[in-house]
Amino acid sequence: MMLFTRTRGLPVITAEEATTLGTVDDLTLDVRTRSIACLRLAGAPRNRAVVGWSAVEAVGHDAVIVRSRAAAESVPDDAPEHRAAVGSRVLTEHGVEHGTVKDIAFDPVSGKVLTLYTALGDIAGERLIGLGSYALVVHAERG
Secondary structure, three states, rough: EHHHHHOOOOOEEOOOOOOEEEEEEEEEEEOOEEEEEEEEOOOOOOOOEEEHHHHHHEOOOOOOEEOHHHOOOOOOHHHHHOOOOOOOEEEOOOOEEEEEEEEEEEEOOOOEEEEEEEEEEEEEEHHHHEOOOOOOEEEOOOO
């Protein structure tokens, strides 16, 4: 398990060339798959500031490793628009407030969202429905 907040600031290094592409500025979620779609980089040229998750080899506590510069430059055309998830307001599909996102745990291999940590408690990643400019939306708890 890895946290969004622990990933920010990590250097992104290519395995083939051993070069640093930049540092992780943020992660973009794909709510359809409930996983990370892209890394947003700081310190990279504008045309190379986004790396698709498919290029990621490993996410560790000291760095993010991508296969190669070429792999890092191939961002999927259908990549979702970036919306900052950490700090977002959380609502259920019925409009009930659930605080704000404090952090997000994800699987460092698959990029799957495991847990949303909010001001009012933890939410399982499979409850994620959407993320827009107004809020992150989750399914209400059943029961």
